[in-house]
Amino acid sequence: MATPSITNRPTPERIFTLMNAFQNTQALKTGIDLDVFTAIGEGANTPALLASKIDASERGLRILCDYLTIIGLIAKENGRYLLTDESALFLDRRSPASLLAVTGFLGSPWHKKNTEALTEAVRKGGTAGVQGDNSKPQDEVWVAFARSMAGLTVPAANFIADLLGCAEAKACSVLDIAAGHGNYGITIARKNPNAKIVAVDWPSVLTVAQENAQAAGVSDRYSTRPGSAFETDLGSGYDVVLLTNIFHHFDKPTCETLMRRVYAALKPGGKAVTLEFVPNEDRVTPPAAAAFSLNMLVGTDAGDAYTFSEYEKMFTNTGFAKTTIHQVMGMPQQVLISGKPE
Amino acid sequence: MATPSITNRPTPERIFTLMNAFQNTQALKTGIDLDVFTAIGEGANTPALLASKIDASERGLRILCDYLTIIGLIAKENGRYLLTDESALFLDRRSPASLLAVTGFLGSPWHKKNTEALTEAVRKGGTAGVQGDNSKPQDEVWVAFARSMAGLTVPAANFIADLLGCAEAKACSVLDIAAGHGNYGITIARKNPNAKIVAVDWPSVLTVAQENAQAAGVSDRYSTRPGSAFETDLGSGYDVVLLTNIFHHFDKPTCETLMRRVYAALKPGGKAVTLEFVPNEDRVTPPAAAAFSLNMLVGTDAGDAYTFSEYEKMFTNTGFAKTTIHQVMGMPQQVLISGKPE
Numbered sequence: 001m002a003t004p005s006i007t008n009r010p011t012p013e014r015i016f017t018l019m020n021a022f023q024n025t026q027a028l029k030t031g032i033d034l035d036v037f038t039a040i041g042e043g044a045n046t047p048a049l050l051a052s053k054i055d056a057s058e059r060g061l062r063i064l065c066d067y068l069t070i071i072g073l074i075a076k077e078n079g080r081y082l083l084t085d086e087s088a089l090f091l092d093r094r095s096p097a098s099l100l101a102v103t104g105f106l107g108s109p110w111h112k113k114n115t116e117a118l119t120e121a122v123r124k125g126g127t128a129g130v131q132g133d134n135s136k137p138q139d140e141v142w143v144a145f146a147r148s149m150a151g152l153t154v155p156a157a158n159f160i161a162d163l164l165g166c167a168e169a170k171a172c173s174v175l176d177i178a179a180g181h182g183n184y185g186i187t188i189a190r191k192n193p194n195a196k197i198v199a200v201d202w203p204s205v206l207t208v209a210q211e212n213a214q215a216a217g218v219s220d221r222y223s224t225r226p227g228s229a230f231e232t233d234l235g236s237g238y239d240v241v242l243l244t245n246i247f248h249h250f251d252k253p254t255c256e257t258l259m260r261r262v263y264a265a266l267k268p269g270g271k272a273v274t275l276e277f278v279p280n281e282d283r284v285t286p287p288a289a290a291a292f293s294l295n296m297l298v299g300t301d302a303g304d305a306y307t308f309s310e311y312e313k314m315f316t317n318t319g320f321a322k323t324t325i326h327q328v329m330g331m332p333q334q335v336l337i338s339g340k341p342e
Numbered sequence: 343m344a345t346p347s348i349t350n351r352p353t354p355e356r357i358f359t360l361m362n363a364f365q366n367t368q369a370l371k372t373g374i375d376l377d378v379f380t381a382i383g384e385g386a387n388t389p390a391l392l393a394s395k396i397d398a399s400e401r402g403l404r405i406l407c408d409y410l411t412i413i414g415l416i417a418k419e420n421g422r423y424l425l426t427d428e429s430a431l432f433l434d435r436r437s438p439a440s441l442l443a444v445t446g447f448l449g450s451p452w453h454k455k456n457t458e459a460l461t462e463a464v465r466k467g468g469t470a471g472v473q474g475d476n477s478k479p480q481d482e483v484w485v486a487f488a489r490s491m492a493g494l495t496v497p498a499a500n501f502i503a504d505l506l507g508c509a510e511a512k513a514c515s516v517l518d519i520a521a522g523h524g525n526y527g528i529t530i531a532r533k534n535p536n537a538k539i540v541a542v543d544w545p546s547v548l549t550v551a552q553e554n555a556q557a558a559g560v561s562d563r564y565s566t567r568p569g570s571a572f573e574t575d576l577g578s579g580y581d582v583v584l585l586t587n588i589f590h591h592f593d594k595p596t597c598e599t600l601m602r603r604v605y606a607a608l609k610p611g612g613k614a615v616t617l618e619f620v621p622n623e624d625r626v627t628p629p630a631a632a633a634f635s636l637n638m639l640v641g642t643d644a645g646d647a648y649t650f651s652e653y654e655k656m657f658t659n660t661g662f663a664k665t666t667i668h669q670v671m672g673m674p675q676q677v678l679i680s681g682k683p684e
Contacts, residue, residue, distance in 0.1 A: 010428040011672030012441055012494065013630065014414060015370070019448040022364035023457050023636060028357070030461040057467030062625075063639040063646075064464045069626040070633050072356060076626050086352040099354055106361040115365050119372040122406045125399030152354065283404075284411040284418050288355065291412050294365060297405040304405075330353030 025107070027067045032103055036065065037074070037083060037091035045080040098151065105148040110141060114298040126301040142180065142201070146208035150181035156244070156275055157187035159328045160335055164240060164273070166192035175265055176200065176242045177229045177258075182209030182222075184244050184275070189218035196221045198238075200229050229258060234265040241266055244275040245333075248292065251302035252314055259318040266340045272320065274336040275328075277305040288332030311336055369409045371449055374442055378407065379416070379425060379433035387422040440493065447490040452483060456640040468643040484522065484543070488550035492523035498586075498617055499529035501670045502677055506582060506615070508534035517607055518542065518584045519571045519600075524551030524564075526586050526617070531560035538563045540580075542571050571600060576607040583608055586617040587675075590634065593644035594656055601660040608682045614662065616678040617670075619647040630674030653678055 031037060034054050044050045047062035054061065069076045073087050083092060090099040105111075110129075114121075117128035166172070166188050172195040176185035179199035186209075189195045197218070199209050203226040213222035225232050229246070241262045247255045262272050279290035289305060296303035306314075308325055315323050320338040327334050373379060376396050386392045389404035396403065411418045415429050425434060432441040447453075452471075456463075459470035508514070508530050514537040518527035521541035528551075531537045539560070541551050545568040555564035567574050571588070583604045589597045604614050621632035631647060638645035648656075650667055657665050662680040669676050 009672070010426075010431050011497075012428070012432050012444075013672070013674065014428060015432055015441060015445075016448065016674075017630070018366045018370045018413060018415070019445060020633075021366040022368075022454070023460075023633075024360045024363040026364075026457050026460045027636065028360045030464055033461045034464060056465045059467040060464030060639060063635045064460070066625045067633055067636045070629045071360060073360070076624060079624075084352075086354070086356060089352050090354050090357055099357060102354075103357075103361060106358065112364070115368050118365075118368045118406070119375045122372055122376060122402030123398040125401040155353075282418065282421075283408045287412045288359070291362075291365075291409055293405045294369065294409045297402060330351070330355070332355065332358075 023067075024071050027064060027071065028073065029103070029107055030064060031068050031073065032091065032100055034061075034064075035093060036061070036068070037087050038093040040065075040074060040081050041083050041088060041092040041094065045082060050081075097154070101148040101150075102152045103148075105145050108141075108144060111295075111299070115294075118294075118298055121298045126297070127299050129299065142205050143208060146181040146201075146205050150183045150212060153181070153183045153244075154187075155331050156328045156333055156335070157184045159326075159331075160184060160242070160244075160273055160275065161188045161191045163326060163335060163337070164188065164271070166195065168192070169194050172196070172239045173237065174198070174240045174242060175234060175238045175262075176244075177234075177262070178244070178246045179209045179242075180205060180244075182212045184242050185209075186213050186216045186218055186222070188240075189213070189221050190216055197223070198235060199224045200227070200232060200234065202226065202228075230254075230261070234261060236265050237267045238265050239267065239270050241270070241272045242275075243272060247274065247276060247311070247314075248296055248305055249300050249303040251304075252306075252310070254302075255306075256314050256318050259315060259320070263319045263340055268340060269342040270340045272315070272336075272338040272340070274311065274338065275333050276311070276336065277332060278308055278311065278325065278334045278336070279305050281307050281309060283307065286332070289334070292332070308336075365409075366413050367449070369406060369413065370415065371445070372406060373410050373415065374433065374445055376403075376406075377435060378403070378410070379429050380435040382407075382416060382423050383425050383430060383434040383436065387424060392423075439496070443490040443492075444494045445490075447487050450483075450486060453637075453641070457636075460636075460640055463640045468639070469641050471641065484547050485550060488522040488524075488543075488547050492525045492554065495523070495525045495586075496529075497673050498670045498675055498677070499526045501668075501673075502526060502584070502586075502615055502617065503530045503533045505668060505677060505679070506530065506613070508537065510534070511536050514538070514581045515579065516540070516582045516584060517576060517580045517604075518586075519576075519604070520586070520588045521551045521584075522547060522586075524554045526584050527551075528555050528558045528560055528564070530582075531555070531563050532558055539565070540577060541566045542569070542574060542576065544568065544570075572596075572603070576603060578607050579609045580607050581609065581612050583612070583614045584617075585614060589616065589618060589653075589656075590638055590647055591642050591645040593646075594648075594652070596644075597648075598656050598660050601657060601662070605661045605682055610682060611684040612682045614657070614678075614680040614682070616653065616680070617675055618653070618678065619674060620650055620653065620667065620676045620678070621647050623649050623651060625649065628674070631676070634674070650678075 044053045047058045050061040051058040114129045120128035176199045185197035206224045213219045277289040277292035293305040323338040386395045389400045392403040393400040456471045462470035518541045527539035548566045555561045619631040619634035635647040665680040
């Protein structure tokens, strides 16, 4: 027999991997739906043991768990499955850091449908979905967001509170715009007993934030201003305004309109704190921040993942003196701190 | 301001990446739908130039192409997009090695629907789709397969022909079971002018194989035996029987039933050639071969990606003396050669 020759010709493996990448999403969803990670965490570490705990077939569980091993969510040693540090922390229902609720938002039929209409969105230059203007209320989406995403915000919320020096316990008034679950403001209130938080969001969403403030024991320092961040009276004299994951929904003129309102609401020397996906100027690195732009294409009329120079320009245009950028460790987002001149 | 501490705590980035992995599939599909790769290959290397060639928005094309860069399908240099070696070869419509047709099968609504029913398939232990018994005809699926997948088979078809020493031009009769597009047999016929091929498949599928044999100029040495590989008269005295991507559809007893028919059809000293996804004994490596098992869970009643020891046992049970295994370079599949004793 002849020996086939080895060449450096490109192979189509990456293309097949990408064509099948949707299977990874589905396998993770099914693992969550069947609560496989919790079952493995509880010691059901073979297909037979899993089948005795979960209403599913041994064969199906074997193939699913092998696949979850291949994509790095669990490990397999001597034929037994075990959780990785990651899945033990984030996917075992018993973990205090469980992100199972987050997957409810990331895996929402709404997001899936928008993404599947990508071709139409590229043609149009904006979402092919029914609503792409996020300055209008969309209760179904944002209540789901508020109910599900708080767990995800812990690293960034702690990072922001630490960056603001909240442990120093100085009196501090904080306006939290588009508060959602409220966790960014609530974290500041928990760390600084002299911080007072004012949350702005749609009324139905603020209900969730208030529940969370209550649960965190800070509701006496937590008040709300229901309505659009573009229209409602925001109040004034704030030390800090939080703008977490909001600018990416809008085009630049709309971002500037909002930032002018923020400027007016801050006291001199106050700080606007922006949490955002900020790609490098090449718009293709770092991957997670840069890729976020696609979410805004499929889900909004004109939102984007703006670069630092774009944010700097928008913020300078609205009166802010200087903006600094800070990477949130282990998260794809960055924090921008913009000072209102004294 | 305090400096946030750096810890080794696991991050949820992998989980988010996997939750959003379906976006990679969609971005590739949209790139293909809009023929973006061909347009870039033709020199439209900025969003503005692309928008002048493609009926789509500049903004949408910019975000799509940035995303395709992030997932490695194109490159971006100084704000200009260019094809990689891979996308130039496989995704530019003008390339003779274009795999655009293949994506028609891999991205079929049928495969997508089956995969999205994974949770139910895990519960049942087999496909939740309407038909999981691939010993029965399913014209829609297999004609689509035959029409689209030939381009993908080139490396493995050449590998098999070389492994069989076809360049030596000895008289050689080949039975190609479940021939599909027919490319494995046709490649042997092209390389060896003294090879004669007999193809078995459903009648509607054999039409495609015959067209391909005609186009390859080997139709005078190409004949067919329409029907089920489990029921039709296969003939006898073959030097080689090809079994490419067939066993994975069935459970082990069914595989053995087929292999007994193959044994009977071979002449003494003849070879059965199996092309398959063969994971290692751990069933989780190498990733592409091992992951194939999930396709069989969602798409068949009882198919699987069997290990080498499982194939060895099945083939020994049916009379074959020895089976050797050969990796196809750059493809996730392996070739098993099983000899019928002299």
